[in-house]
Amino acid sequence: MDHQVKRIGVLTSGGDAPGMNAAIRAVVRSALARGIDCIGIRRGWNGLISSDFIRMDTSSVSHIINKGGTLLYTARSDEFRTVAGQDRALATCKLLGLDAIVAIGGDGTFRGALALSRRAAETGYSLQVAGIPATIDNDIGCSHYTIGFDTACNTAVECIDRLRDTMQSHERCSVVEVMGRHAGYLALYVGIAVGATAVLIPERELDFERDVVEKIRRARLAGTTHYMVVVAEGAGNTMDISRRIHEEIGIDPRVTVLGHIQRGGAPSSRDRETASRMGYEAVKAIAENQGNCVVSTQEGHLVILEMEEALKMSKNFQMDRYQILEALTNNCGAI
Numbered sequence: 229m230d231h232q233v234k235r236i237g238v239l240t241s242g243g244d245a246p247g248m249n250a251a252i253r254a255v256v257r258s259a260l261a262r263g264i265d266c267i268g269i270r271r272g273w274n275g276l277i278s279s280d281f282i283r284m285d286t287s288s289v290s291h292i293i294n295k296g297g298t299l300l301y302t303a304r305s306d307e308f309r310t311v312a313g314q315d316r317a318l319a320t321c322k323l324l325g326l327d328a329i330v331a332i333g334g335d336g337t338f339r340g341a342l343a344l345s346r347r348a349a350e351t352g353y354s355l356q357v358a359g360i361p362a363t364i365d366n367d368i369g370c371s372h373y374t375i376g377f378d379t380a381c382n383t384a385v386e387c388i389d390r391l392r393d394t395m396q397s398h399e400r401c402s403v404v405e406v407m408g409r410h411a412g413y414l415a416l417y418v419g420i421a422v423g424a425t426a427v428l429i430p431e432r433e434l435d436f437e438r439d440v441v442e443k444i445r446r447a448r449l450a451g452t453t454h455y456m457v458v459v460a461e462g463a464g465n466t467m468d469i470s471r472r473i474h475e476e477i478g479i480d481p482r483v484t485v486l487g488h489i490q491r492g493g494a495p496s497s498r499d500r501e502t503a504s505r506m507g508y509e510a511v512k513a514i515a516e517n518q519g520n521c522v523v524s525t526q527e528g529h530l531v532i533l534e535m536e537e538a539l540k541m542s543k544n545f546q547m548d549r550y551q552i553l554e555a556l557t558n559n560c561g562a563i
Contacts, residue, residue: 231354233515235265237281237321240298241305241337244491245362245376245515247499248298248332253289254507255330255360257280259287261514267324272333273308281324286381293500296379297493302333307340308340309352314347321348328356328514328544330507334363335539340521342535343522356519358510360534362503364490367379367411369526370538375506378416378498380407380490387486392422392456399453401444401481405469407490408460412545414490417458420553425455427553428463429550435488441471443557457481489533505530 238255240248252268259266266284269518269550282288292299307313320346322330331341341357348355361371364380395402408414412429419427426433426443444455457473459466470481495503506523513521513532521536524531535542 231327231517233264233327235267235270235325236325236514237267237326238330238509239269239272239275239332240300240302240436241331241333242302243293243342243363244298244302245364246379246491246495247295247375247503248362248502249292249295250301250495250503251332251360251362251375251507252433253293254280254504255511256289258508258511260317262511264511266325271303273305273317273405275305276320277305277313279320279323286495292516294494300528303305311347314344316342318351318353322353326355328358330358330360330510330514332360332362336537337439338539342405342520342539356514356517357535359522360506360521361364361522362508364414366410366413368412370522370533372527372543373502373525375496375499379493379496380414380495381421383401383490384414384486384495385421387489388418388422388456388458391484395454395456395482401457401473401479403457403459403473403483404484405459405461405464409462410550412460412463415458415463416549416553420457420549422456422458423557424458424553425557428457428459428469430460430462431547432466432550436472440473444473444477451497451507489558498509498546503523525562
């Protein structure tokens, strides 16, 4: 017999991503439209452990769709990884009368949600969970697109375009580090968009002569006097790369680390629209007792995946984009 959902919680966990607020707004308003109460859990799983919450209504999420960051704050919780921490979180769920939780974040957030749901089942308490993928790295295996990626790319492109103006004026080489400790989606996408001389990503083993030195040489022989090297943070140390460029070619690069600026700013229209649809679908799945799921994008469409299966999924890195980058930059005299 289906359990009627009367009250849900919503939280954000892990690294923040532009569009999280749009997802929160969609969850709250979709729940209220179905007559379901909504509780905002602040500071991720830590907030569930410490009973840090706020009752949400329509006005709570007014004027946030265009805001970066997360209204509910975010944090990582080592305590929640333990059974004792999960029991404290579960006690808060029981106290608040939560029937379900919508967790907005990445794989770690979803694993925490699934662990809490299983712990609840062990104690005889019914708690559905639904995950919404949000990370600027776009590295969640079950979803072809994650909230925040488009905005982060746009931010990085804008910064690099500005940087390129001064590099061109001084005929210099710029080494720019973008986020992506374990995945090169952001670096490669941005590299193509800015016409980078070279892009270094974790998925491709670095051959410095082939991937950096020779590309700069070819560009110089073709008439270029300024060069842009985009590096994913997991592909190598930008200071070391800069030093090696100086030692092997004799030019003096400038290093720029974009860092957390890529996480901030108003979300793009794509991230706002995707987050809104995902929030709506998450509440719909819970209301129809299809919980313990992840709302994912597959081939441009939203799909509801069973969470345990979703966490086992992986996606192949699109190396064809690297081939496109090489075809558009090799032997070219200008960006």
